[in-house]
Amino acid sequence: MASEYGLKRHFNGEAARLIGDKIRTVHLEFDVEGYAAEVEARIPGKELKDRVLVLAEGLRTRLPADYPDALPILLSVLGNELAEGEGMFNASWFLMPVARFVEEYGLDHPDASLDAIEEITKRHTGEYAIRPYLVQHHALTMERVGKWAQSPSHNVRRLATEGIRSRLPWARTLTVFVKDPLPVLEILEPLRSDPSEYVRKSVANNLNDISKDSPEVALATALRWLEESPTPETNWIVKHGLRTLVKKGDQQSLAILGATGGEHLRVPRLRITPGSVTIGDTLVINFDIENTDDRPHNIAVDYVVHHVRKNGRTIPKVFKLTTLELGAGERRSLEKTHTIKEVQTRRYYAGEHTVDIQVNGLVQATERFDLHT
Structure with missing residues (x-):
């Protein structure tokens, strides 16, 4: 709309x-x-x-x-x-x-x-x-x-x-x-x-x-x-x-949507670069995801940015990343770019922002970056 x-x-x-x-x-x-x-x-x-x-x-x-x-x-x-x-x-x-x-x-x-x-x-x-x-x-x-x-x-x-x-x-x-x-x-x-x-x-x-x-x-x-x-x-x-x-x-x-095996999925590595940004910069979110089970699973991967508000509190915003099938014992690397830009419904404030990697609805890894405005 x-x-x-x-x-x-x-x-x-x-x-x-x-x-x-x-x-x-x-x-x-x-x-x-x-x-x-x-x-x-x-x-x-x-x-x-x-x-x-x-x-x-x-x-x-x-x-x-x-x-x-x-x-x-x-x-x-x-x-x-x-x-x-x-x-x-x-x-x-x-x-x-x-x-x-x-x-x-x-x-x-x-x-x-x-x-x-x-x-x-x-x-x-x-x-x-x-x-x-x-x-x-x-x-x-x-x-x-x-x-x-x-x-x-x-x-x-x-x-x-x-x-x-x-x-x-x-x-x-x-x-x-x-x-x-x-x-x-x-x-x-x-x-x-x-x-x-x-x-x-x-x-x-x-x-x-x-x-x-x-x-x-x-x-x-x-x-x-x-x-x-x-x-x-x-x-x-x-x-x-x-x-x-x-x-x-x-x-x-x-x-219901076919995502399975949450207890067998893990994110052993997560890196966010650069660690310090200003509005207009682009983050690179790079991580590995691993299926420790002996059978494949359909998975939904999201990332969550906890935006700092004016009062210092944070509000999470979930971004869809991908859905995929991860084979038995498979480990895969994923990467996502995320630009820090103000939109009609969101203003940015300086501070430490947290990013979660969410797999089948469960947070599996967390990293942070600093935003300077």
Whole structure:
């Protein structure tokens, strides 16, 4: 998904003009320049969601006051449905304020609004717009979601799973599904081997959300799916849906994914160079891994960087490294480069950083490096 920072800079007066020009082809009195000027004046200092809200508010004051009259005007400018692989934040990013319009102003007209969300998601996404409807019109919305899960449109099927994620990024947590994920799993059932990669990724993300609050439910579901639907598509979904548990070293999730022999695996040598770095430098993590058993084992290898925070405490971040089969008695050398660079979600602070090598969820070796900022 595109970063929030990367998206927010697009929502400005030019975005308002782009949307306004499309609206004016069907609603001649729409004030495009007034809309663009208002947006440009109100967005300074605002982050992504607040910028999108500014554009939605500007639409509300310039379209017919009656929501059922305004909605068809917006829907008439949506364009063609996105094909598989066309990113919503590439081809149709400018439709985010249209979805926000339905999210903010359509709750008194749930049937028409859910129809609109279905059409919007074919060209953009309705995963955020649907959230208040799940709260205020829960039964009606879940009935619709169940129908969406059977849709011939991969975009609509994806909405059925993405819209009900309990911990969707950039959205409020849906506590109703945190407490009881079973209604969500009922929706996911027909999608557990979906032909669309777009849908499968969403199903995996949803299963991963469930694993954070109800790991036993997620594990039981993953195991049942693999038994009842032994397809490459289901296997991919389960692998990615259990990723948080795997990173935490959960042994049951590792066993489900075929990782075995943890008690026979060791890392007798680990070296990190250089031992002292600054931001922008690259570390080289070099180590040996050994299988002491008399039979081969499938293994998952991760490394964990314990980042120093401003208060001096550390927070671990798990990075996937590789999966491989290690033969009986085999010893193999692995190497990974890791660049110390700040990203949108992480800042670095000076201090001693610890690096763990984690094999099948168990820490087998630890080394350190110093970071100077």
